[in-house]
Amino acid sequence: xxxxxxxxRHEVTEMGQEVTLRCKPISGHDYLFWYRQTMMRGLxxxxxxxxxxxxxxxxxxxxxxxxxxxNASFSTLKIQPSEPRDSAVYFCASSSGPPRFFGPGTRLTxx
Amino acid sequence: QQQVKQSPQSLIVQKxxxxxINCAYENTAFDYFPWYQQFPGKGPALLIAIRPDVSEKKEGxxxxxxxxxAKQFSLHIMDSQPGDSATYFCAANIGTSGSRxxxxxxxxxxxNP
Numbered sequence: 278x279x280x281x282x283x284x285x286r287h288e289v290t291e292m293g294q295e296v297t298l299r300c301k302p303i304s305g306h307d308y309l310f311w312y313r314q315t316m317m318r319g320l321x322x323x324x325x326x327x328x329x330x331x332x333x334x335x336x337x338x339x340x341x342x343x344x345x346x347x348n349a350s351f352s353t354l355k356i357q358p359s360e361p362r363d364s365a366v367y368f369c370a371s372s373s374g375p376p377r378f379f380g381p382g383t384r385l386t387x388x
Numbered sequence: 389q390q391q392v393k394q395s396p397q398s399l400i401v402q403k404x405x406x407x408x409i410n411c412a413y414e415n416t417a418f419d420y421f422p423w424y425q426q427f428p429g430k431g432p433a434l435l436i437a438i439r440p441d442v443s444e445k446k447e448g449x450x451x452x453x454x455x456x457x458a459k460q461f462s463l464h465i466m467d468s469q470p471g472d473s474a475t476y477f478c479a480a481n482i483g484t485s486g487s488r489x490x491x492x493x494x495x496x497x498x499x500n501p
Contacts, residue, residue, distance in 0.1 A: 281431070320432070320477065320491040333488070368431045375420060375481055376489060379431030 281380035283369050289386045295357040298383045301350055302371030306378075310370040311344055311354050314382070320368075326352065338363075359387045391415050392480050394492030401499050407465040409495045411478035414459065418480040422489075423452065423463050426475045435476070436463070468499045 282301040290296055302309050311323040324334040329346045337344070341360070346352040356363055367383045370376040394411045401407045411421075422437035438445045438452040438461065445452045451464040465472055478492040 319493055322489060370431070375422060375434075375437070376432075377434040379433065381429070382431050 281369055281371050281378050283367075283380035283383050285383060286381060287384045287386075289388065290359055291388050292360055293358040294387075295355065296359045296363075296385060296387075298354040298356075298367050298369075298385070300352045300354070300369030300380060302352070302369070303378055304350065306371035306373055307349075308372050308374065308376075309346060309352050310372075310376050311352070312368040312370065312376075312379075313365045314368060315365045323354070323367075356385075359385075361387045363387050391418075391490045392478060392492045394478050394495060396495060397493065398496045399498070401468045401497065403468065403470060403499055403501050405468050405499075407468045407472065407497055407499070408462055409476050409478070409497070410460065410462045411480075411492050412458075412460045413480045413490075415480070415482070415490075416459070417482050418490075419483065420481040421452070421454065421461050422479050422481070423450075424477045424479065424491075426477065426494075428474075432477060465497075468497075470499045470501050473497055473499050 284299045307328050310325040313321050323336045324344045326346045344354045364387050368379045370379040392413050423435045424432035425435045426432040436447050436450050436452055438454050440456050443454050449466045454461045475494045475496050477494045479489045481489045
């Protein structure tokens with residue numbers, strides 16, 4: 278098993294641009310989580326899905342953030358428009374319960 | 389409000405020594421307490437977890453000690469090795485869905501050879 282796959286691994290963009298982060302969870306897992314990690318705020322849950330359905334998006338910072346899970350093997354996190362304060366490492370995790378396996382993360386830098 | 393407080397922020401241990409990281413929580417509804425290990429450039433990985441119905445759980449060199457009355461739990465790494473050098477996060481959750489894991493601030497462990 279390849280584990281949780283995220284792409285891209287690094288993203289550098291300019292303020293105002295749209296950013297799309299992608300995640301392929303481990304096959305068979307029914308939970309998918311999106312986390313953000315920064316030095317200041319640590320690890321924060323943004324949103325999680327159960328069986329492809331968004332269950333709790335209360336951690337999504339604002340309307341600029343959106344997430345989808347069109348099927349069991351793919352999820353996206355979109356930021357539009359991006360701002361410098363969105364710079365962070367974004368992790369996707371999948372499991373059959375509490376987060377167990379995290380992807381390698383996408384390091385986002387918004388200039 | 390920080391619901392899980394972790395200490396120390398950083399820890400240096402000699403090879404073969406015992407590493408101890410502590411966490412304290414406030415919400416008595418928490419009923420799942422995992423520890424994660426994160427290496428530089430990697431995502432966190434679940435290391436070991438405990439539920440409050442037991443006071444200790446051991447997996448290899450890693451042990452969680454849990455004190456429900458004090459609302460504290462700790463990670464002990466026995467015979468620490470340089471390969472254990474990483475950042476360790478405690479966390480707490482309510483229920484089994486893992487939906488609202490609250491993470492501690494993290495402890496950067498360095499094990500010197």
